Amino acid sequence: MTIKDVAAYCGVSVSTVSRVLNNHPDVSDEVRKKVRKAVTELHYTPNSTARDLARTQADSIGLVVRGISNPFFTPIIRTIEHGCETAGYTMVLHQVGTADDEVTAARELVQSKRLNGVIFLGGRYDYTKREMAGLNVPYVCCTYTNHFGNLDRASYSSVAIDDKREAERAVSFLVSKGHTQIAMLLDNPQDHSISQRRYGGYCKALREAGIAENPKLVLEASDFSFASSYQVVKDFISSKHPAFTAIFAVADTMAIAAIKALYDAGIRVPDDVSVIAIDGIEVSNYLTPSLTTLCQPQERLGEEAVRILVDVMEGRAGNRHIRLETTPRLGGTVRSL
DSSP, X not given: OOHHHHXXXXXXXXXXXXXXXXXXXXXXXXXXXXXXXXXXXXTOOOOHHHHHHHOOGGGEEEEEEEOTTOGGGHHHHHHHHHHHHHTXXXXXXXXXXXXXXXXXXXXXXXXXXXXXXXXXXXXOSOOOHHHHTTOOSOEEEESOXXXXXXXXXXGOEEEEEOHHHHHHHHHHHXXXXXXOSXXXXXXXXXXXXXXXXXXXXXHHXXXXXXXXXXXXXXXXXXXXXXXXXXXXXXHHHHSOOOXXXXXXXXXXXXXXXXXXXXXXXXXXXXXXXXXXXXXXXXXXXXXXXXXXXXXXXXXXXHHHHXXXXXXXHXXXXXXXXXXXXXXXXXXXXXXXX
């Protein structure tokens, strides 16, 4: 006797039986009574070993992570795994590099593991209808959305911050502290992804403050890595650069590298140059001084991604898009002029 037999006997899903057995509140009293009655009548013993053996790959959710070494994803992965287990599903983790195709990886994973749904953690902002047509399960884009693509919003779900608006908030904060010569450290302002969105917020904040954008203050790294960010800031400092009093980095990791490059050049933060970023990764709080940044709600991002996907898979709701806000962490890397 397995949990699948109990589910078939009751006419409910395996995940519903699992939630009843684990005393989760999101089950109606009628269904709860039906399942418990079936457990008694079928003499089913719900021990952990039996649950593990009975759970099939068809009761699994795939988590495809794009960016293997990104420390921002770590707490989100933990939250998603816990959320999947709570909902009665097994999480199947698959990581790809930043240059790899997460959609192809997801399609292969769905076929080989018989997944019920997929969460993409990190990914491209420009999916097309054609390339997503082969992914025949519900999916959620977590930490990003299809801003530059042509997907029908009703065909998928997403949970993320508004990158453009949050970047505008970060730069406006620098302006409120008296800064007008603000550099930006990013990957590529035309990458159809996070850098382009946050670059748009940077430009908007400058325009609204009446500050002319200076292209020479836009620092383009080859990627988001510490090494690349450090090198581009180091090269900028050693060049005949325009005067600047602050740097807005598109991510905490880039800001950390920028602070190191400034320090190595004898430039003090925040006494000489202020630095602000977006993300709120744990390590950035342990710098000296701690990084001033806009913290993304990492746990909520993971929780909402699981909740939305499970609701869609189990027919309780349709696809939807949720935008969350950051929380400023003042830190010590920004000073008033």
